[in-house]
Amino acid sequence: MTLQLTVPNMACSVCASTITKALQAVDANASVQADPTTKLVSVETQASETVIKEALAAAGYPVAN
Numbered sequence: 001m002t003l004q005l006t007v008p009n010m011a012c013s014v015c016a017s018t019i020t021k022a023l024q025a026v027d028a029n030a031s032v033q034a035d036p037t038t039k040l041v042s043v044e045t046q047a048s049e050t051v052i053k054e055a056l057a058a059a060g061y062p063v064a065n
Contacts, residue, residue, distance in 0.1 A: 002042065
């Protein structure tokens, strides 16, 4: 499953790296592309959307509604 999520708090490459690590902590095989310019995170994962959103929120990067 591929998710496209908007993460307003993502501001730099360090944020993108933190997001990638947080998502790969819940799905080690996840493919993550985080773009601080567009605030978009694309995740190819087997984890549920709820789990991904919870991992982002726990890392300090909640998803926009």
